[in-house]
Amino acid sequence: MRAGINWIRWMLGSGAFVAVVLSAGCQSETITMRPGAMEQTTPAPAPVSGDAMLIAMSTPDLPAANIFGELPNIPTDPRAGASEFGFQQHTFVDEGYDSEPAVSPDGQYIAFSSTRHSATTDIYMQKVDGLAVTQLTSDAADDAFPTFSPDGKQIAFASNRSGSWDIYTMDRTGKNIVQITSGPAHDMHPSYSPDGRRIAYCSLNARGQWELWVVDLTTSERRQIGFGLFPKWSPSRDKDLIAFQRARNRGGRWFSIWTCELIDGEARSITEVTVSTNAAVVSPSWSPDGKSLAFATIVEPNSVDSRGRPMGQQDIWTVRADGTGRHRLTDGKGINTSPFWASDGRIYFVSNRSGTDCIWSVNAGGKNYSTAAVPGE
Numbered sequence: 001m002r003a004g005i006n007w008i009r010w011m012l013g014s015g016a017f018v019a020v021v022l023s024a025g026c027q028s029e030t031i032t033m034r035p036g037a038m039e040q041t042t043p044a045p046a047p048v049s050g051d052a053m054l055i056a057m058s059t060p061d062l063p064a065a066n067i068f069g070e071l072p073n074i075p076t077d078p079r080a081g082a083s084e085f086g087f088q089q090h091t092f093v094d095e096g097y098d099s100e101p102a103v104s105p106d107g108q109y110i111a112f113s114s115t116r117h118s119a120t121t122d123i124y125m126q127k128v129d130g131l132a133v134t135q136l137t138s139d140a141a142d143d144a145f146p147t148f149s150p151d152g153k154q155i156a157f158a159s160n161r162s163g164s165w166d167i168y169t170m171d172r173t174g175k176n177i178v179q180i181t182s183g184p185a186h187d188m189h190p191s192y193s194p195d196g197r198r199i200a201y202c203s204l205n206a207r208g209q210w211e212l213w214v215v216d217l218t219t220s221e222r223r224q225i226g227f228g229l230f231p232k233w234s235p236s237r238d239k240d241l242i243a244f245q246r247a248r249n250r251g252g253r254w255f256s257i258w259t260c261e262l263i264d265g266e267a268r269s270i271t272e273v274t275v276s277t278n279a280a281v282v283s284p285s286w287s288p289d290g291k292s293l294a295f296a297t298i299v300e301p302n303s304v305d306s307r308g309r310p311m312g313q314q315d316i317w318t319v320r321a322d323g324t325g326r327h328r329l330t331d332g333k334g335i336n337t338s339p340f341w342a343s344d345g346r347i348y349f350v351s352n353r354s355g356t357d358c359i360w361s362v363n364a365g366g367k368n369y370s371t372a373a374v375p376g377e
Helices: 002-012 050-058
Strands: 038-040 087-089 098-103 109-114 122-127 133-135 143-148 154-159 166-171 186-192 198-204 209-216 222-227 229-233 241-247 255-263 266-276 279-286 292-299 314-320 336-341 346-351 358-363
Touching: 098 336, 098 346, 098 358, 109 143, 122 143, 122 154, 143 186, 154 186, 166 186, 186 229, 198 229, 209 229, 222 241, 222 255, 222 266, 229 279, 241 279, 266 279, 266 292, 279 336, 292 336, 314 336, 314 346
Parallel strands: 098 143, 255 279
Antiparallel strands: 038 266, 087 358, 098 109, 109 122, 122 133, 143 154, 154 166, 186 198, 198 209, 209 222, 229 241, 241 255, 255 266, 279 292, 292 314, 336 346, 346 358
């Protein structure tokens, strides 16, 4: 199952993979985006084939020390703060990797998964501007995809400690762990509703399809709302909006970002927000006001090395919820993935620009905010 997590994270576009940088500098990359949004009345499934699952389960696991950090180490002073380009490093590891950042609603703490102390991932937390790290879980299995509740008192996460991946919640101290989902399906990537009463997540069913589900934390009622991965609930209470990624072709690696509105428990107004002709568009994250999205791109996602790791350039972008105003925030150096748009106006993400995969941030509207036109706009 340990081999499976690396393959699953590759498919989901999270931070657990390495890219060989194809070019450097903001002007060297070409990401072709299709403008506008496209309305759909029925979601198309984005399954993963049974053959792909067999390949995933038989792929040798990658040693933690070799999963990340293929670029030369770049000396970094932990107290240096933000660079002249607006980048700031928040976590530091010599071995293993940090991944999947989530920032508390008050902007004070980062929760993330890491292999810094073991071969499997655990959940950690630290102050945004601090260096002291608190380990919240220490299970022998993998604990991943942490996210804070709207009031900041709880953390939901995914774990395979029961055999398959399920959703759990715990106090932000790591105590009082409660299992929310169970069964043979693999459930992961939880996201709280603005009122904290429901959790959206994605689930890999027995047919190899990724489904979107919502669970009511009070009644335990579960409802499937469509097909896709990486659901992210909008913080705005004006509409019950969920962003997610979905493959453009059945079982493919070319993802685009979509949104849907929940009305009476049903997914309506299913809209493709942004798509690229030469990159997978993955890992959506809402701005604090719910008007924009951050996301990551993986150029030529079918181009992989001998160990199945994507080789294409990976960067962080933003786009308005109506599909307009796309801008790139990162500079094409190293991998840049798993964005989280925090209340302090910064976007936190995973990057190996310092040599190993750690948590960084960039000002969503700062000096390095690219205003270059995206081809196709």
